[in-house]
Amino acid sequence: MKPIETEIVVVGGGPGGYAAAFYAADRGKKVILVEQDKRLGGVCLNRGCIPSKAYLHATKLIQEARESAHRGIAYGEPKIDVAKLRAWKEASLDKLAQGIAGLAQKRSVQVMQGRGHFEDSQTLRVETAEGQRFIRYQQAIIAVGSKPSMPAAFDLGNKRVMTSTEALDVEDVPEDLLVVGGGYIGMELGTVYATLGSRVVVVEAMPAILAGADPDLVRPVQRFAEKNFKEVRLGVKVLKMATSGKKIQVTMEIEGKKIDEYYDRVLVSIGRTPNCKDLGLKNTKVAVDEKGFIRVDSQQRTADPNIFAIGDVVGGMMLAHKAAKEARVAVDVIAGDHHEFKDVVIPAVVFTEPEVAWCGMTEAEARQKGIDVKISRFPWGASGRALSSDRTDGLTKLIVDPETERILGVGIVGHGAGELISEGVLAIEMGATVRDLAEAVHPHPTLSETLMECAEAFYGYATHTYTGRKTEA
Amino acid sequence: MDIRIPRLGEGADSGTIVSILVKEGDVVRKDQTVVELENEKAVAPIPASDGGKVIKLLVKVGDKVSVGQAILTLEGGAASPAASQQSAPARAASPVPSAPAAPSAPSAPVSVPAPASGDYQYESKTGLPPPASPTIRRMAADLGIDLRRVRGSEHGGRIVLSDLRAYIQGLQQAAVSAAPSAPAAAKTAAPAPAESVDFSKWGPVTKKPLSSLRQKIAQKMSESWQAIPHVTQFDEADITSLLALRKKHVAAYEKKGAKLTVTGFILKAVVRALQKHPSFNSSLDEAAQELVLKQYYHLGVAVDTESGLIVPVLKDVDKKSLLEISKDLETLAEKTRSRKVGIDDLKGGSFTVSNLGGIGGTFFTPIVNRPEVAILGVGRGVVRPTAVDGKVELRTMLPLGLSYDHRVIDGADGARFIREIVTSLESFGEDQVKI
Numbered sequence: 001m002k003p004i005e006t007e008i009v010v011v012g013g014g015p016g017g018y019a020a021a022f023y024a025a026d027r028g029k030k031v032i033l034v035e036q037d038k039r040l041g042g043v044c045l046n047r048g049c050i051p052s053k054a055y056l057h058a059t060k061l062i063q064e065a066r067e068s069a070h071r072g073i074a075y076g077e078p079k080i081d082v083a084k085l086r087a088w089k090e091a092s093l094d095k096l097a098q099g100i101a102g103l104a105q106k107r108s109v110q111v112m113q114g115r116g117h118f119e120d121s122q123t124l125r126v127e128t129a130e131g132q133r134f135i136r137y138q139q140a141i142i143a144v145g146s147k148p149s150m151p152a153a154f155d156l157g158n159k160r161v162m163t164s165t166e167a168l169d170v171e172d173v174p175e176d177l178l179v180v181g182g183g184y185i186g187m188e189l190g191t192v193y194a195t196l197g198s199r200v201v202v203v204e205a206m207p208a209i210l211a212g213a214d215p216d217l218v219r220p221v222q223r224f225a226e227k228n229f230k231e232v233r234l235g236v237k238v239l240k241m242a243t244s245g246k247k248i249q250v251t252m253e254i255e256g257k258k259i260d261e262y263y264d265r266v267l268v269s270i271g272r273t274p275n276c277k278d279l280g281l282k283n284t285k286v287a288v289d290e291k292g293f294i295r296v297d298s299q300q301r302t303a304d305p306n307i308f309a310i311g312d313v314v315g316g317m318m319l320a321h322k323a324a325k326e327a328r329v330a331v332d333v334i335a336g337d338h339h340e341f342k343d344v345v346i347p348a349v350v351f352t353e354p355e356v357a358w359c360g361m362t363e364a365e366a367r368q369k370g371i372d373v374k375i376s377r378f379p380w381g382a383s384g385r386a387l388s389s390d391r392t393d394g395l396t397k398l399i400v401d402p403e404t405e406r407i408l409g410v411g412i413v414g415h416g417a418g419e420l421i422s423e424g425v426l427a428i429e430m431g432a433t434v435r436d437l438a439e440a441v442h443p444h445p446t447l448s449e450t451l452m453e454c455a456e457a458f459y460g461y462a463t464h465t466y467t468g469r470k471t472e473a
Numbered sequence: 474m475d476i477r478i479p480r481l482g483e484g485a486d487s488g489t490i491v492s493i494l495v496k497e498g499d500v501v502r503k504d505q506t507v508v509e510l511e512n513e514k515a516v517a518p519i520p521a522s523d524g525g526k527v528i529k530l531l532v533k534v535g536d537k538v539s540v541g542q543a544i545l546t547l548e549g550g551a552a553s554p555a556a557s558q559q560s561a562p563a564r565a566a567s568p569v570p571s572a573p574a575a576p577s578a579p580s581a582p583v584s585v586p587a588p589a590s591g592d593y594q595y596e597s598k599t600g601l602p603p604p605a606s607p608t609i610r611r612m613a614a615d616l617g618i619d620l621r622r623v624r625g626s627e628h629g630g631r632i633v634l635s636d637l638r639a640y641i642q643g644l645q646q647a648a649v650s651a652a653p654s655a656p657a658a659a660k661t662a663a664p665a666p667a668e669s670v671d672f673s674k675w676g677p678v679t680k681k682p683l684s685s686l687r688q689k690i691a692q693k694m695s696e697s698w699q700a701i702p703h704v705t706q707f708d709e710a711d712i713t714s715l716l717a718l719r720k721k722h723v724a725a726y727e728k729k730g731a732k733l734t735v736t737g738f739i740l741k742a743v744v745r746a747l748q749k750h751p752s753f754n755s756s757l758d759e760a761a762q763e764l765v766l767k768q769y770y771h772l773g774v775a776v777d778t779e780s781g782l783i784v785p786v787l788k789d790v791d792k793k794s795l796l797e798i799s800k801d802l803e804t805l806a807e808k809t810r811s812r813k814v815g816i817d818d819l820k821g822g823s824f825t826v827s828n829l830g831g832i833g834g835t836f837f838t839p840i841v842n843r844p845e846v847a848i849l850g851v852g853r854g855v856v857r858p859t860a861v862d863g864k865v866e867l868r869t870m871l872p873l874g875l876s877y878d879h880r881v882i883d884g885a886d887g888a889r890f891i892r893e894i895v896t897s898l899e900s901f902g903e904d905q906v907k908i
């Protein structure tokens with residue numbers, strides 16, 4: 001069969017892949033988007049960001065209703081229909097996926113459903129339902145993403161041992177749920193199940209949950225988990241698992257002692273692995289690192305001059321918005337423009353209770369690199385808005401270069417931190433100083449004020465907090 | 474002695490240690506902040522109530538502490554003057570410019586008046602690039618400007634558009650004043666103009682200003698000649714049978730209103746050779762360091778006009794029959810001679826043929842028409858006794874000179890290419906001529 005000719009083929013229809021395909025089409029290129037799943041949107045839409053946030057949104061109400069009692073407004077116990085909850089989630093995913101498919105069509109991006117495999121540096125074979133298709137391209141963009149890691153010792157072939165994918169298809173509410181790994185995925189899904197009524201135990205091998213976030217930002221999340229989960233065990237290692245009737249027997253090591261426990265379900269959330277196997281990369285010049293991530297330069301070029309790679313499959317911060325930014329870089333470079341993924345501020349958001357968000361340099365990073373920084377903190381106990389909404393479990397902080405007063409990093413923990421962090425991203429990207437932030441009037445009473453007051457606190461004159469520092473002339 | 478958490482104010486009697494600003498072995502001054510404490514209302518810096526060397530830290534980040542609790546132990550203490558003296562050398566050891574650096578600092582701006590902005594270098598203690606908005610950073614990257622050399626005028630040293638503009642102007646001024654002759658020469662690609670000579674000393678002369686076309690030709694020729702390392706490869710083609718073919722069909726062509734010329738045959742042969750040797754149908758992108766191979770065959774044909782050489786371009790020669798080529802050639806040459814060619818007719822060539830056969834002369838070395846990479850010069854066919862299959866016969870030999878850009882094309886390929894043309898011309902099939 002004659003190969004189909006195209007300028008650009010994008011392999012993988014996740015937030016990296018479809019962003020690349022759309023942008024390339026907007027720039028006048030002929031594009032084919034290859035995706036093995038029926039639904040576009042990748043992990044993010046189908047089994048990641050979107051469904052997890054849907055569940056967090058739905059279950060948050062349970063939490064809020066409970067907390068409402070002490071304010072004199074009490075509700076009865078919620079009735080939970082797991083099947084209906086799942087159907088609602090599916091319906092919203094469908095709507096989103098249809099939206100993406102519609103946008104592809106409007107842009108004349110040809111979507112080919114099937115598994116892509118590289119035959120050589122310029123040919124992709126696609127296994128479609130109607131048989132093989134060959135695509136001859138000028139440039140390919142690999143955006144095949146990642147999947148949950150599942151060590152052999154945990155992989156029992158028992159559906160009670162879940163990854164995030166299965167956990168997001170809530171089948172039932174297990175009485176006892178073990179979450180292995182206290183990263184953001186484990187903590188988010190742990191929150192969903194705990195709120196639905198599971199007794200959740202989180203086991204983390206490291207000495208802290210949410211690695212990467214500053215300890216002061218993690219503390220409120222830790223407190224919430226201590227209160228609402230059965231337990232958070234730090235510095236504990238899960239050694240093995242075994243099927244034991246309707247339970248999973250889990251062996252872990254706590255302070256040198258081995259103990260056995262039984263759980264109804266186990267969620268393994270210990271990291272993600274790139275989807276590079278069976279992609280035919282051997283037939284190209286694309287190189288991968290020790291962990292299997294595709295190596296790219298700052299322009300998203302792989303070692304093969306005809307092939308670019310973006311998103312989770314190249315590692316780094318494995319987040320949807322990072323993938324989308326890399327898509328812009330790759331397409332611009334293909335179109336002959338200068339663009340680099342360099343000095344880009346990628347915000348991180350954890351949708352736990354409360355939310356944690358940070359961008360730019362963290363305090364820990366500055367300390368570790370020996371960079372002299374000044375930290376300004378504004379605890380939410382001093383925010384009228386936080387008080388009136390009963391959410392004083394928050395903190396806003398700025399990481400500042402003392403010499404130039406430039407804002408190097410912003411960290412927020414608290415209700416709605418994910419929405420608040422964007423102002424920090426803009427500030428850092430613009431090279432703003434603390435003064436700029438302090439001078440910009442923020443509306444009262446809002447949580448966004450905490451950013452302004454935190455900036456004012458840097459100079460020692462925040463209205464609603466007293467730092468004891470004197471303003472310098 | 475121990476440093477303890479002091480009374481913090483009403484209602485605040487405990488908090489969490491969020492940062493510790495000293496470590497064991499440090500020397501602290503009285504009132505220096507040693508830890509920061511966070512409580513519901515504020516983050517409070519906790520000062521040392523005395524000076525001295527820290528021998529033990531009694532708390533760690535995250536600890537809950539209350540008023541009166543000891544946070545660190547100081548050696549000795551009380552002797553604050555000694556402590557502050559001790560602290561001086563300790564601080565000087567760190568890269569903070571203290572006493573020794575101070576005298577030189579004020580003198581620096583005096584001795585270095587920073588004439589051009591080119592001398593500035595951003596120093597980053599944080600490891601981050603200088604502060605500037607994404608738009609400015611993108612613009613600088615596009616222009617190939619290193620922002621670390623641009624002085625930012627806004628608070629915190631932030632670089633804005635006017636800073637970038639000032640920097641570029643500075644660069645331009647520097648470039649102009651640096652070497653007035655060298656860059657100018659490079660621009661026009663012409664050697665420094667020779668001094669005017671008064672030729673009338675030796676006899677009568679007339680002076681004629683150069684037409685703009687002549688000036689253009691002069692400039693283009695010098696540019697091509699200087700930029701391209703030329704090699705010219707010669708060969709001859711036996712066109713005896715080709716001429717016979719032409720004779721046989723010339724009348725039929727004439728009936729269709731076309732003139733069948735040797736140039737037409739040559740263009741056909743050239744396209745075939747270009748298809749087999751794509752590097753001759755290319756351009757060198759010096760900036761990108763890329764060879765741009767063209768998938769079209771637009772041939773420039775040098776035309777001698779009253780005012781000088783003009784090279785109109787015959788488009789898509791590979792897709793045309795000899796009849797179409799002949800027709801197009803004639804109209805194009807006519808349009809050129811009457812100076813009616815449009816600018817589009819002069820652009821986009823991928824290879825040039827210069828046939829001087831109609832005028833005379835044998836071999837010559839044409840100059841490559843940059844950014845093309847090769848040109849074929851054709852002289853007048855000469856009837857000569859030639860050895861054919863061991864017998865001497867009278868044959869018409871066409872002199873050919875192929876000049877090429879030696880950066881792109883190797884000598885061996887040059888020879889192969891010209892052989893390809895010769896073979897094509899010598900074995901021209903009648904099917905290609907017949908109409």
Ligand SMILES: Cc1cc2nc3c(=O)[nH]c(=O)nc-3n(C[C@H](O)[C@H](O)[C@H](O)COP(=O)(O)OP(=O)(O)OC[C@H]3O[C@@H](n4cnc5c(N)ncnc54)[C@H](O)[C@@H]3O)c2cc1C
Pocket residue numbers: 011012013014015016017034035036037041042043044045047048049050052114115116117143144145146164185275278279310311312313318319320321322323
């Ligand atoms: C539970 C969970 C929650 C998350 N929450 C967030 C969040 O809140 N915010 C955030 O930014 N990120 C979140 N992420 C991460 C986010 O989902 C990923 O970073 C993002 O999806 C990566 O996008 P991508 O385009 O690189 O790849 P993916 O989204 O993984 O998409 C890759 C696509 O390629 C397809 N594919 C793979 N191989 C082939 C092949 N050979 N041929 C054809 N198609 C192929 C796959 O089917 C898939 O659709 C979350 C992830 C999980 C698991």
